Amino acid sequence: MNNQVTPVNVEYGDPSIALPNEILRSVVGSGVHGIAIAGTDDHDEMGVYIEPPEYVLGVRKHRDDYIWRTQPEGARSGPGDTDLVLYSLAKYLRLAIKGNPTVMLPLFAPEESLVKVTPLGEELRALRSSFLSRQAVERFLGYMHSQHERMLGQSKRNVPNRPELIAKHGWDVKYGSHALRLAHQGYEIASAGRLTLPMPDVERERVLAVKRGEVPRDEVSAEIGRLEAAVRDLLDSGRCPLPAGADVEAISAWAISAQRRHWGW
Template sequence: MDVQNVLLSGVVGSTAYGLAGPESDVDMLGVFATETAALHGLDPIEESAVSSKPDATFHEAAKYCRLALGGNPTVSELMWLPCDLYDIRTPLGDELVDLRYAFLSAKRVRDAYLGYATQQFKKLEARGDGSFSADTRKRTAKHSRHLYRLCHQGHQLYSTGRLEIRLDDPQHFLDFGEEVAAGNLELARQLMARYEQAFDESPSVLPDEPDRAVVQDWLLRVRAAYYEVPA
């Protein structure tokens, strides 16, 4: 996949969390800038570029900002990666990392992380009695451990203002996934209830609203950097 004007990109997903196994794919995520003049043309711009080999998703700068302001966990984690997981960091990409706090707000973080985890749980619950065939057990274990991860990371971000991408004890999350996949849906149900209560009872250090003005200033710097006066 040939994406021009990449500002920031890195390895995300299971590899970043420490949950990857021998068969796991390496997921890449990035932000790119469209040439500013193209934004004023007749044709709509491509806001995202996605490939499956390798697994990579790149969002145009404005779309990335909108998703991150909404608290999207997958998108937001790009700004919180350990330094060794970045493969491209331009000066504007470094600025984006530096202003990651401007994207945060209590309600959106809570709704996004807990909402994504709830979606995962509903997929598990919809399977009925909790018994899984061999061909679905692996995927069920994956959904379960990511359900746990979303709850854990989301509450951490909500209560401390920090997002640790690499999990301190990945095996704990892996074991949880295997136990749920073995049929113990009650374990996932209890986890969801515990984190819902934790979100309700824990005070958040995050502001009520993100700092859109700071994000807007960065985006305008991107537009200025990629503007060329037409000949």
């Protein structure tokens, strides 16, 4: 008798609300950055949907996201797996206004990485510059620090372990590639007020070299430190071209209009 239990997909939220009301979805993760390596990365997608008016205006609480994963609860995603997260418009905008590096990706993703985009989704993407701020730069640095600590084995958090990478390279090169990517992107935002996706060729090839285990860990760590110092100098000297925070008024005005139009009001 075969007593094996077939793993089930993970699903949270209401697909009947999220999926028909999507306005934007893109590939995120390594694919959108241009640093995916065939056979080593899972597939991540993120999107935005507009909740029905009773969800927004009523008093009952409803889940404000939809999550679907091919792997069962507690299992790490691997090559060939898909992770999907859709956020309600309000939740998405709150996260993007704070400069969450992952949440901002659908705003800057290239056309070939878009899975779905409606006219309202195009309008949201046209607002992308309104989300860039010095606060967003700080958030990129914060995420960079987290990945850097994990790369060095210094994190006290319960984080995914990749023993296969440690056995092959002596350290987790994937954390190293993420930390270096975030450092380069934080510098681009702080210096030029933009985020280029996929990454520019020179930076992208350097991050890929780290991900392939071709760069020693100490060299990667030193490079991250130099980039962080450069970003900090831009912020502290006032040479960063960005405002302190996102343009909340413009974003909020658009969100009100978008929801009204989506509802046919």
